[in-house]
Amino acid sequence: MASNDPDLRPAKRAGVKMITYHALADPSIAPQNSIEYYNKSCDIIGSDEIDDFHRLFLVPGQDHCIAASGVVGSANPPIPTVEEWLDLLVNWVEEDKAPDHIIAHSVDNTVTRPICKYPRLAKYKGREDVNKASSYNCEGSFY
Numbered sequence: 001m002a003s004n005d006p007d008l009r010p011a012k013r014a015g016v017k018m019i020t021y022h023a024l025a026d027p028s029i030a031p032q033n034s035i036e037y038y039n040k041s042c043d044i045i046g047s048d049e050i051d052d053f054h055r056l057f058l059v060p061g062q063d064h065c066i067a068a069s070g071v072v073g074s075a076n077p078p079i080p081t082v083e084e085w086l087d088l089l090v091n092w093v094e095e096d097k098a099p100d101h102i103i104a105h106s107v108d109n110t111v112t113r114p115i116c117k118y119p120r121l122a123k124y125k126g127r128e129d130v131n132k133a134s135s136y137n138c139e140g141s142f143y
Helices: 009-014 031-045 082-095
Strands: 018-023 054-059 101-105 112-116 121-124 136-139
Touching: 009 031, 018 031, 018 082, 031 054, 054 112, 082 101, 112 121, 112 136
Parallel strands: 018 054
Antiparallel strands: 101 112, 121 136
């Protein structure tokens, strides 16, 4: 299985769980690459079946592996840490808790935001604190 081959049937048969995330402010690698790969995988396997073992998350305000200064109005956008991604995967593998979102925290912990499983987006509920993840629902579609 090559990293650019969207046929993930061998991974599914092997029982793997896979979380892919892509930084939306990455100037080096276009997010469309990850979106296209995921969508092609869905075309091959089927959306329902791929959801059993592969999740894609698109992270606003994150540069190539780091927070992107100025993208969200400050150099302090909420982005998940590597440890948080790993915890999400461990919970999925060991507890069978498939992730539909991850809560991202700003470095100073003043802002939290849900990062939703693709194709959902975090939508603001309105009239609540914009800096709290609880003020958002994962809904709608990326497109």
